[in-house]
Amino acid sequence: MPIVLLKEGTTETKGNQAQRNNITAAKTIAEIVRTSLGPRGMDKMLVNNIGDVTITNDGATILKEIDVQHPAAKMMVEISKATDNEVGDGTTSTVVLAGSLLSKAEELIAKNVHPTVIVDGYRMASEKAIEILKNASTKVDPADRQILGKVARTSMASKLVSVNAEPLSKIVVDAVIAIAEKTSDNSLKVDPDSIKVEKKAGGSIEDTKLIQGIVLDKEVVHGAMPKRIEDAKIALLNAALEIEKTEMSAEIRISDPQQMQMFLEEENRMLKSMVDKISASGANVLLCQKGIDDLAQHYLAKEGILAVRRVKESDMNNLAKATEGRVLFNIDELSGADLGYAKLVEERKVETDKWVFVEGCKNPKAVSILVRGGSQRVVDEAERSVHDAVMVVKDVVEYPYITVGAGAPEVYISQKIREWSASLSGRSQLAVERFADSVEEIAIALAENAGMDPLDTQTQLRAKAALAKPKYGVDVINGKVADMAAKDIYEPLKVKEQVISAATEASSMILRIDDVIAASKSKESAPPPGGGMGGMGGMGGPNPYMDM
């Protein structure tokens, strides 16, 4: 009699079978994104269940959009997300590397190397790899616009916007430098939320602009208000210009018309006094997070004040940083000292919308990038590329080390790790060697995607890798191995470190699993009759699979 431990309908997959399933699922994910790696990588067209189309080359976006079911595949999706959040770039590389680490591990498992040995070997190798690369990277001046520009351009090289990388990278570098703040230990800190990226389809990518201030996708609230104010003194208010309605349902009985009149007049007087306070502070622009009553709008217009209502909280924070004003919660506290400044506040037409531009701020600590492009899909992808570029520039500003890209650092690491592995003994050496092979796969994938011969490229790269620093990489544009420093292909060391550590972590996590116990989800996915714990072991019953 078998002892039943698990609830009916639960499936358990054990040992080799569980491992094989997980590795296969994760590898499948890696294969999907592999062809999109690098400037010659292909884009993916993703259609979601309501028919929306996304065209992208961004690893994290691809994986976000496809609906992955298998738990191991989900882990791959998660590392690409984590990499996106941490460093903003290298998402495809992370997944490709994790995939090749797993497929090399599979070979070792087939030779009876225990997964724990592989995991240990990978961990040692990844630490060594990061150390090797750090020693071979170049320290830069975090305020060097030229270097930052090169890094930004490299991140855009693999995207749809690559033809416009020059002007876009300049915008991104200017934006990041504007908002970078010195910390107490004299390093720089960049808060990417201080760069508001607003997008609008129409025009072309070249029309993308940096605004020294904030763009609000809102219009001026009242038709009689001015649409343009120079030398704007801006009140930032997080309070309603309305008479508060009571929470309880109160009833006011009015017996004669005069009472009604008095009641309205009182309301009127209160609104007027609110507007008077704003006007008395010297403000000529009011940006309000809450509502503005019709009558208050009328009084504001009479005072010649330009007002916008229901501004988002994140915009209010950025407005305070850009204009050096203070967001107040109470109109009574408003004084001239709280007002922000902008050279110009103006409502402009952007395609069919009317937006308010708060610009020409002195030394703004928050700025906007208004992304334009021929169609919605183009601006969507351009926005993602701008985000990536902002992040890589941030990476270098905060951690000022760079390395040549284009597969050069990967080949370099792999060479050095192979040399180092000779000093190791035991089976973990095998794992370390496999790690070296896996890292090299990035360069091979770049070459393959450019239609180059992977073996030829590999041998040429290996022949050139004996230098003190990574230098020769896959010149995918000209289809040959070349000095990539001469081509200005530079990447943040931080991205490379994240790629290695995230990929190692994910592959180790997957390798350590030898037992998958899955509760039955619903009726349809319940196992066939007879499939209890006893029957399923080692057979790999109805495992969760990828559903795309």
Ligand code: ADP
């Ligand atoms: P990820 O999501 O990993 O950033 P990408 O598709 O952006 O993937 O490709 C990044 C890879 O492309 C990096 O290894 C980078 O060095 C390389 N790369 C960028 N520009 C070039 C270039 N002009 N020639 C060759 N490789 C390049």
Ligand code: MG
């Ligand atoms: Mg990239």
